[in-house]
Each structure stands twice: as structure tokens, then as C-alpha cells.
Amino acid sequence: MKKQNKIQSREVMKYSSSFVMIVLGLIFNFFEIGKNEFVGFSSVGSWLIYIGFLSIIIITIRVFRTKNKVVDERMIFIANKSMRLTFLALIVFAFGIMILDGIKTIVVPYHLFMAYLICGLMLVYFISYKILLRFY
Numbered sequence: 683m684k685k686q687n688k689i690q691s692r693e694v695m696k697y698s699s700s701f702v703m704i705v706l707g708l709i710f711n712f713f714e715i716g717k718n719e720f721v722g723f724s725s726v727g728s729w730l731i732y733i734g735f736l737s738i739i740i741i742t743i744r745v746f747r748t749k750n751k752v753v754d755e756r757m758i759f760i761a762n763k764s765m766r767l768t769f770l771a772l773i774v775f776a777f778g779i780m781i782l783d784g785i786k787t788i789v790v791p792y793h794l795f796m797a798y799l800i801c802g803l804m805l806v807y808f809i810s811y812k813i814l815l816r817f818y
Contacts, residue, residue: 704734764811
């Protein structure tokens with residue numbers, strides 16, 4: 683029973699954070715905050731509304747498609763190793779960016795830079811996890 687309540691409260695938290703994003707996006711659009719183009723959207727508010735609706739869809743799909751996961755010590759070990767490799771990749775990447783920025787100024791907007799950085803780190807984690815899964 684306690685596990686069921688914990689799962690339900692987690693889902694409520696996820697749904698509420700999605701609705702907060704949508705409301706925040708509506709407020710941003712109403713008061714015209716962040717009106718310049720943001721990651722391909724007309725404003726920051728439109729982007730927040732889109733992310734809010736997208737997260738609601740993903741949460742709903744995950745609620746209806748539940749299955750029992752088997753997590754053992756090996757998988758936890760591999761995940762920890764992958765996180766360490768991803769952190770090391772972040773340090774190396776940041777060092778490389780500092781060197782490149784010293785040679786030639788990088789003029790990529792901050793939001794695009796962070797989006798590429800996060801996607802790159804997720805890719806590094808996924809690839810390292812899959813490679814380590816074969817070795818351990």
C-alpha cells in the first residue's frame with residue numbers, strides 16, 4: 683500500500699510541475715516577458731507551454747504503461763560508472779570550450795549552447811551505459 687501511495691504522490695508532483703510550466707508560460711505571454719525568439723519558438727512563454735503539454739503527455743503514457751523493472755547491483759554499478767564518465771566528459775568538454783573561446787570568441791546564444799550541452803551529455807551517458815553494459 684505504501685508503495686502505491688508513493689507512486690501516486692510522485693505522479694501528482696509531476697503533473698503539478700507540468701501545470702506550473704503551462705501557467706508560467708501563459709503569464710510570460712500575457713505580460714510579454716521574453717518576447718524574442720527562443721529555441722525556435724516565438725517566445726519563452728510559448729516554449730514553456732509546449733514543454734508543459736509535452737511533459738503531461740509523457741507522464742500520462744508512463745502511467746498507463748507501467749511494468750515492473752528489474753534493477754540489480756550490476757545495473758546500478760554500470761549506471762554509476764556511466765555517470766562518472768559523463769562527468770569526466772563534461773570537464774574535458776568545458777576545458778575544450780575555454781580553450782576555443784580564448785582562441786576565437788564563441789558567439790552561440792546561451793540557450794542554444796546549454797541545449798546542445800545537455801543533449802551532448804545525455805548522448806555521452808547513453809552511449810557509455812550501452813558500452814559498459816556489454817563489458818560488465
